[in-house]
Structure formats: structure tokens, C-alpha cells
Amino acid sequence: MTRTAIVMLLTGLLLYSTVCASADDSAPSTEQWPVSEYRLDNGMRVIVREDHRAPVVVSQVWYRVGSGYERLGRTGISHLLEHMMFKGTAKHPPGELLRIIARNGGRQNAFTGRDFTVYFQQLAADRLEIAFRLEADRMQNLILDAQELAKERQVVMEERRMRVTDQPRSHFGEHFNTIAYPASPYAWPGLGWQADLEAITLAELRGWYARWYAPGNALLVVVGDVQPEHVLRLAKAAFGKVPARATTHPHRENYLQAPGERRLVMHSKEAKVPYVLLGYQVPSVATAQERDEIYALMVLASILDGGKGARLSQELVRDRRIAASAGAGYSAVARLDSLFVLDAVPSDAEVAIDSLVKALREQVQRLQSEPVDTETLERAKNLLLADHLYELDSMFYQAMQIGMLETAGVDWRMLEVYPGKIRAVSAASVQAVARKYLIPSRLTVGTLLPQTPPDDDAQTGNGEGRS
Structure with a gap:
């Protein structure tokens, strides 16, 4: 699953319409x-x-x-x-x-x-x-x-x-x-x-x-x-x-920070292949105490899932061939805390789900233990900046960027500093946020399996209603 698809799956957006054209010198900047x-x-x-x-x-x-x-x-x-x-x-x-x-x-x-x-x-x-x-x-x-x-x-x-x-x-x-x-x-x-x-x-x-x-x-x-x-x-x-009316907003919720590793195993008759999803609790652009960490998390996601040369696609899909697809994503623009997610589909029935989860976690551990090389870092940053330029080429997404930031409680002027902040992300800052946030106490591991346990239909997850 692509980085965008993962974020869309988990953020709850109900309509997402791409109106982007090609990025070229005519695309506007915030200064122009x-x-x-x-x-x-x-x-x-x-x-x-x-x-x-x-x-x-x-x-x-x-x-x-x-x-x-x-x-x-x-x-x-x-x-x-x-x-x-x-x-x-x-x-x-x-x-x-x-x-x-x-x-x-x-x-x-x-x-x-x-x-x-x-x-x-x-x-x-x-x-x-x-x-x-x-x-x-x-x-x-x-x-x-x-x-x-x-x-x-x-x-x-x-x-x-x-x-x-x-x-x-x-x-x-x-x-x-x-x-x-x-x-x-x-x-x-x-x-x-x-x-x-x-x-x-x-x-x-x-x-x-x-x-x-x-x-x-x-x-x-x-x-x-x-x-x-x-x-x-x-x-x-x-x-x-239109007459003015007072509106009382709810207070910003206090979160149960780092509550400990949690797991979900869901069985589905409709699922054709297994699927694993890892989610780490991380701050958003509105909740981060140190705003620069947000940009480092964005770059980290791009290192893992920024095109076919990114680490997950290169190492899990093409080199080791244990995944048919693998991705990562981070939805930074939110009013409350967010998730940093990784996902994968096994390449065939012989690949154990536990092995796939282990491989994803090893990618995280690698980012924590060793600084990313300069070439990989620059490629990840360039991809983020190119995506930003494409969005600016669309009037619709210019408005979307402004509205999403403002409704998250963030000044739209973040758009003006975004390119410089991304360029300033260092290998050390990527390693620091990986060590700080991508830790077991902030992790949820989910597994979707394409079968129904014969002795427990209640585990299928196919019922409606609240969990």
C-alpha cells in the first residue's frame, strides 16, 4: 500500500480529490x-x-x-x-x-x-x-x-x-x-x-x-x-x-502517552491475503512541543516509503522478497496527536506474519541505530519538496493546505517555512525522532488474517457497531 493510501485509511477523510497538474516553473510559491x-x-x-x-x-x-x-x-x-x-x-x-x-x-x-x-x-x-x-x-x-x-x-x-x-x-x-x-x-x-x-x-x-x-x-x-x-x-x-453566534470548542484532550504495546488480530472471511499494520503514537503539527520534530518525521516516512528506491520497497519487496508491498506514512496535519504507520502484505503464503512484522520493526531499529546516509536523506527530502510543488500547482490544493492547517489550529504561514524546514532536516534529527517516538510503548501491531477461526466467530471482526 502506498504512503498516501495508508494515511487515507487511518485519517478518516471521506473524499480526497486530486486536481494536480504537472509541476513546472509556472507553479506558484508562497512568495510569488x-x-x-x-x-x-x-x-x-x-x-x-x-x-x-x-x-x-x-x-x-x-x-x-x-x-x-x-x-x-x-x-x-x-x-x-x-x-x-x-x-x-x-x-x-x-x-x-x-x-x-x-x-x-x-x-x-x-x-x-x-x-x-x-x-x-x-x-x-x-x-x-x-x-x-x-x-x-x-x-x-x-x-x-x-x-x-x-x-x-x-x-x-x-x-x-x-x-x-x-x-x-x-x-x-x-x-x-x-x-x-x-x-x-x-x-x-x-x-x-x-x-x-x-x-x-x-x-x-x-x-x-x-x-x-x-x-x-x-x-x-x-x-x-x-x-x-x-x-x-x-x-x-x-x-x-449571517448573525454571529458563540461557539464553544472542546478542550484539547489529554492523552494516555506511551500506554504500552497493543495488539489486534482480526479474522475476515472477505480478506484475500494477510495484512499487517504498525502504528506508533507521535505528535502532530498542532501538538508537537518541538515543531522541528514534525519535519524530521516527514523525512523519516519518505526514507521508508518515498518511491521505488525507498527502503521498504527496495529491501522487503525486491531484495528479500518477503513482501508483495510495503509502505509507511505519517499524517502530520491534525488537531490532536497522530500516528506514524508502516504496513505490508506478504509475498506468498510461505511468509510468516511474525517474520513480516519483525522485518518492519528491524527497519525502524536500523533508523535508530545508524544515521541515514547523505544520498538517501537528500532523495527523501527532494521527494517531499517535489510533492509540495505539485500541490502548489493546483488551486484546489493551495486552498486545501491553508484550510487543513488552520482547522488544525496552525497558522497557514507554515507553508512559507515548509521548504526550508525540510531542507534543514539532518540525519541526526531523523535518528533522534526514531529513537524518541518509534518505540514499543507507543506501538500498536495489527494483523488481518483471511480466515475465520472455527471455534470463535466473534473474532471475525465482521459485526457492526462500536468496538
């Missing part, structure tokens, strides 16, 4: 493309990034709420509300919002993560006002109807079945998180547990909407062929009319 910031009287923040390469614009409204804000018993409510946000207002009945954007040649969608819910439109730059008007309307005038909720609840439960229950690795990853995050709301799935989805009431959904969908809890990010002052005028005209 100015960013302007504003705050409306009702508390809503507006961030505008100019990109005049094409006469188009991306508009994203970020709400600081996602599955990481939920509680057991009502998991999945943020994603369910995201679906209901397309069900209309008094001005725009169900389906009208989609038709308006389509008539104007644009596209739109939404996605829910652990720390945010996002609604976006991509339009010709001269149609930006339309997006603002529609988003401002449903920010305050959403109609939540019992019949529509009943229908959409079934849609979400079917989405859960298709994306999780019927996908052995996704189902396994969901249960893995409940053990890997022993004291964090990241332990439960973004799509919610089945039993919770069935239990969410209309009143609870209305309360969630009233609590979180307030201008003071929203961030408007606009990237494209625009003038910041014009965007501000449009934002004031549309969103400035």
Missing part, C-alpha cells in the same frame, strides 16, 4: 502569490490567495467540526449533517443548489475529516458571488426534515457498507484505530458506527448544526484569479449578514 486575510464583523475569517494563471476560482468554506469533535453514541453525526446540507433551504429547495452550480459551469462537493467539514465550489472567477450566496444561505437557513433525514441516513449507511464493511482493510483499519488511539476521539470512524447512525435523531442533528455552523466557527478560503478587495466585498455582502 500573495495571501490576504480578513475577519468579518460576525467573526468569520476570510483568506484569499491570488493565482492569476487561469480565469477560475476555488471557494471553500471550512467548519471547525468533524468526527474528532464527536462522542461515542453519536459518531458519524458530522458526516450525516454534511449530506443534509444539500437538502435545501426555503430559497433553494432540495437539488437546486447543485443545479445552480451546474448551470454556471462549475462543480461542487463536500467532505468531512476528523477536524473539519468542508464545502467547495470551482467556478469561473466571475461567478464567485454565486458560491458565496448559496453557502451563506445554507449556513443559517438549512431545513432539516424528518423524511429527508430518513432517506439520507440510508444513503450514509450504504456508503459505510461500501467503503468500510465490504472492504476488509478499511474495516480492519477502523478497528485498529480503536486500539491505536486509546484516549482520543480519533479512535472512532469518520463515517460513524452503524448503531450510532441508526440512533441519531433529528433534534440532535439540528443541535449539531446550531452549535457548529456559525460564522465565527467558519473559514472561507478563496484561491484563484481574483482581487482580494473584491472577494472581501462579496464576502461581506453574503456572509456578513
